[in-house]
Amino acid sequence: MTLTFLLLSLTVFCMLKNTRALSQISKEHLNKRLVGHEIYEIRVNGRHDCIRKCFFLPMCKSTDYNGHDHMCKLNDVDSTSVDITEFEDKQGAVFSDITEWPMATAGACGHRPCSEEQQRCLPHKNTYRCADTEKEPDCKEIKRKYPFAKDGVYAVQLWLSHQVKSVYCDMTTDGGGWTVFQYRFNGSVNFTRNFESYTNGFGSLDGEFWLGLKTIQEMASRGLTVMRVDLTADDNTAVFALHNYFHLDKGPAFTLHIDEATGTADINTGRGMPYHNGYPFSTFDADRDDHDTVNCAAKNLGGWWFKSCAQVNLNGEYVTPGTVRPTIGEAGMVYKPFRGMESLKISKLMFRMI
Incomplete structure (x- = not known):
């Protein structure tokens, strides 16, 4: 009886202690x-x-x-x-x-x-x-499920292959939910790569990177997808171009399908990214451009959807922002409708489902 009373008293004491806390x-x-x-x-x-x-x-x-x-x-x-x-x-x-x-x-x-x-x-x-928490298929779905999610690296599960892939999500720009597939800001990563590298991706999601054509194609094929281009010049002037239709054919061509842009980066119809619409992806070892005599990827030092050759070359060589790359200005990180042949400071490409 005494032992029972003591145990009961101890229990009550602990409960009161927790309650006070x-x-x-x-x-x-x-x-x-x-x-x-x-x-x-x-x-x-x-x-x-x-x-x-x-x-x-x-x-x-x-x-x-x-x-x-x-x-x-x-x-x-x-x-x-x-x-x-x-x-x-x-x-x-x-x-x-x-x-x-x-x-x-x-x-x-x-x-x-x-x-x-x-x-x-x-x-x-x-x-x-x-x-394991259920993985979403892209950054848009992560943002929908977790409205207060922050910019950063997340694991997604691709909708067709069911492969789990780490991606960088921009959860801030224009409502967030963007899957970033290219980001450059200091030239720390060499973008003069072969076709295999561009297919599978390279760089670091915590720094500069290219997500990979295979992943971009699969994620953007899940439904109607928009693409956004964010650019910053050497004087920190920032502009953007928004394309309400973005799609890639399956490999090995990964042909680009994109519409005209709205925003502040494109001012003339047919320039910017639409110039490259309908063209496959080229690298120095996979020449698929429309030029009769020049390998545009080898000339412009990066993989892109080259026509003959480029209005946009955001995977070109990263040189001092605000300068024109010697000999071949187009081989810099350029977006002609914005700053002509001047190399840019920051480039970010991203997409999200409508």
Whole structure:
């Protein structure tokens, strides 16, 4: 009887201790919400449900819960890694670091046993299992599922081959959801490559890269796709061209199909990317251009959909921005409707489903 009483007293003491701790958390972060750093935001059944969902996801470090509308925001940072200025006043909101909560809140998943960030812990009775989160087919679907997703590298599963592929997603420009397939900004990667390299891709998704014709073709074939070209000159003037139709034929030709552009980069019909419409992709070892006597890819030092030869050569040699490449100006990183033969500072090519 005495032992039972002692055990009951200890249990009550622990419960009260946890309750006081949770009460302190609420007071400290009451009516405060972290701005940005969202993984995603969902409606939940209460604050404890919000906390459990954070425990289940290894990448989650903190939560924002609003008792007025029961919305739960999962964050990928905790309060120790952000500045106080990143918090906003929000009536009904409560911010919590996940470390402030007892692990027992999430049962068997409280110890966060799933080590991979793209896995999710699924509790089952007194045990758990780690499951891979379902991978989306492109950046547009990731943005739709996780509206607060940030720019960065994500794993997608291609819709036909079912291959899992890492891609860089621009989640900021014009509503986000763009899959970036070319990015150049400092000349650190050599783009004078053979056809195999352009087919499979090269470079680093954390730096300069070409995604690969095979991947671009498959991802853009899933449905109606738009393409965007973002360019920056040496004086930091930035322009863009938006094409409401973008498609590549299957390899080995990977023929380009694209319409006229809107935006600020193209000012004359038939110039820019539309000049290359209907032409296959060429490299120095796969000459498929329309020129009778010149290998345009060898001349222009990069792979492209050359006609005879180019209005646009964004895979050309990266030379000092604002200068014209000696001997053959067209062999620089150029977009003639914007700055003529002057080499550009930044080029980014990307697409997304309509």
